[in-house]
Amino acid sequence: MQGELVIYNTLSRKKEEFKAIHPPFVGMYVCGPTVYNDVHIGNCRTFISFDVIYRYLLHLGYKVRYVRNITDVGHLENDADSGEDKIAKKAKLENLEPMEIVQKYSNGFHDVMKDFNNLAPSIEPTATAHLLEQIECTQQIIDKGFAYVSNGSVYFDVQKFAEQNNYGELSGRKIDELLSATRDNLDGQDDKKSPLDFALWKQASPEHIMQWNSPWGKGFPGWHLECTVMSTKYLGEQFDIHGGGMDLKFPHHECEIAQNKAATGKEPVKYWMHANMLTLNGEKMSKSTGKFFLPAQLFSGDSELLDKAYSPMAVRFFMMQCHYRSTLDFSNEALQAAEKGYKRILIALQQLGDIKGASNSNVDVASLFKRAYDAMNDDFNTPMVVAVLFDAVKEINLLKAGEKNISHEDLSALKKLFDDFLFNIMGLKLENADDHDSALSKGLMDVILELRKDAKSDKNYAMSDKIRDTLKDLKITVKDTKEGAEWNYEG
RNA sequence: GGUCCGGUGGCCGAGCGGCUAGGCAGAGGUCUGCAAAACCUCCCACAGCGGUUCAAAUCCGCUCCGGACCUCCA
Structure with missing residues (x-):
């Protein structure tokens, strides 16, 4: 293969050499969207980041099983909230069945993923299709003594768990600090022994539409549980990569680890990966502040914040120019810069077809390849790959101007550089x-x-x-x- | 309040002890009927103040500024 792949592991806070648990197979789980609304462009960045990771692992020859869930159970705003869930709320608002909401926004999500040229995951499980497993898992955790039933709900006993385990190992939190931070936020949590405890199963109030039977009465599963259950069902109790947005690190991923360890006693994930946020004027895109774009707005230019429309590939290229672990600030100026740059690459590429091979070559294609692989191997450094491709563009232009020569072999290698890195790995494609x-x-x-x-x-x-x-x-x-x-x- | 990130040239962004990042914008030049493109040259950045070192954007300390998480969130 092409050098050693190194991945930044959130769990160890270090870059680590990637060693698959069962090569050549790799199991990768990424937290997908909750389908109660349109995904915005910030959501898309995470999925594009992991698409590139998926593509690169495939390129390296791994047999990857990529699981990305769809959360179709409406979760409450927080555990203290006893009212309607988000999907039910939206259903009422749009005068639809909750499952129509789920379908509508799942479809929309898939369309957008396709627009951005993301590969479909190997398995896309839904929470509602795994209720039995979630109930079983809850029972298992109760049996192990790490959860308790309270008033028709089941809660995970964080402090009990923390006696033998390091709760907070992923996010770097300490139990004491968490306790002091939540001290004045105790309202409506009477069922819980501790404010740190989180719901595995939540009792449903009668008006709650999405509810199912369980040994503890009618209710619905806790948010963190579905990922624990579906990841281990399809990838095993221990698998290679678990990804998601930075904002899921705590509490979601921390709780996933706790649930897994409580149920099986094993550390579930070898490499935890977190994609950083897309910001707008330096702040995280967020629906509550109204500071976000929908992909559709971006593609049509229909927003006061946008000067013009941008194509999906221009946006994807824009994202490739930034490392997945850095925040990326969204602006018209930056987007236009990316758009122009991308176009320059495509034009050069088109002209590459007209270049004739010669008997000698003074274009160092091998070194371009090496630099591109080194960049990808260094925790998927796509901005560096982009820089390499621009250097390649310069070579193409010099060839075209007749100032350099290239052998037939190097010429096809140069084409392969773009096929591999621009198209197959970074997932760009030609438009028009x-x-x-x-x-x-x-x-x-x-x-x-x-x-x-x-x-x-x-x-x-x-x-x-x-x-x-x-x-x-x-x-x-x-x-x-x-x-x-x-x-x-x-x- | 607690925890954790980050502040790089006009803009976006890599780099993270010595070696040109790159893109976009701008200036000059070559080419051209004119444009455009391309190529060449220029624009010698690392929040501030101290410290460590032969050497710091890169390590350490302090200050200032921004952000994320601690509640649903990609």
């Missing part, structure tokens, strides 16, 4: 490719450019400029080069 490549467009453009060429040789520049300007209005750019005129879409 169909239009540009259609025989009709090509034929028409050939005719038009031929006419323009005639005008030019007659020194009828008024005519040739008119043709160029008119095409410009149609978002087709014509450039005169030594080899004749070239054309491109948009800009």
Whole structure:
């Protein structure tokens, strides 16, 4: 393979060499969305980040089972809240069945994932389809003595668990600190022994629509439980990678570990990975403040905060220019910069097809490959890969200008560099490719450019400029080069 | 309040002890009927103040500023 892959593990707070538990198989679980609303672009960043990770592992030859759940049980705002859950609320608002809400926003989520060219996960389990397993797991934790029944609900006994385990190992929290932080927040938590305890099963009030039978009465599962149950069901009690957004680290992932260890006594996950947030004016995108974009708004430009529309691939490329563990600030200026840069790569790539191989080569393609692999192996450093690709673009332009030579072998290797890293690993794809490549467009453009060429040789520049300007209005750019005129879409 | 991150050139962002990040924007030049593109050159950044070191954007301390989590959240 291509060097050693190193991954930053949140659990150890260090970069660690990646060693699959059962090579060549890799199990990866990523927390998916709760489908009570449209996913916004911040949500998408996490899934794009893990898509790249998934793609790279596949590229390295691993057989990856990628599980990403859909949370279709409506959870409460917090454990003290006894009213409706989010899905039920939304259902009432839109006058739909809760399961219609689930379907509607699941569909929307899938569409958006497709827009961004994310690969589908291997398994996409839903919480409601795993209620039996969740009830079993709850019972198991009760049997082990780490949970208690209280008034029709079941709570995880955090302090009991912490006597023998390090609760807080992932997020770096200490029980005492957590206790002091929540001291003045005790209202409505009478059922719990301690404010730190979290629900495994929650009793449903009669008006609560989404509820199921259980040994403890009618209710619904706690939020953290589904991921514990579905990850171990499909990936085993111990698996390689668990991912999610930074904001899930505590309490969600911490509770998952606790549930797993309480149930099986084993440390469930070898590498915990967390993708950082997308910010807007330096602050996390959030629905409550109204500071966020929906993908649809981004693609249409329909928002006061946007100067124009951006294509899904321009947005994806924009995200590739930042490391997944850093926050990324969203701005028109930054997005436009990414859009232009991406376009430059695509144009160079298109021209790569016209370059002829020579007998000798003074383009060091091997070193470009090495740098790209080194970057990916260093905890998926995509911004570095992008820098390498821009260096490759420069080489292409020099080749085109006849200032460098390349052998046939290196030429196909150079093409492979882009196929591998830009398309297969970073998951970019061509846009408008169909239009540009259609025989009709090509034929028409050939005719038009031929006419323009005639005008030019007659020194009828008024005519040739008119043709160029008119095409410009149609978002087709014509450039005169030594080899004749070239054309491109948009800009 | 507690815990934890981060402050890099006009903008976005890598780097994290010595070696050019990169993109976008800007300036000059080459080329060109003119444009555009491309290429060349320039724009020598690391919040502030101390310290460690032969050497610090990179390590340590303090100060200032921003953010995340501690409740549902990607």
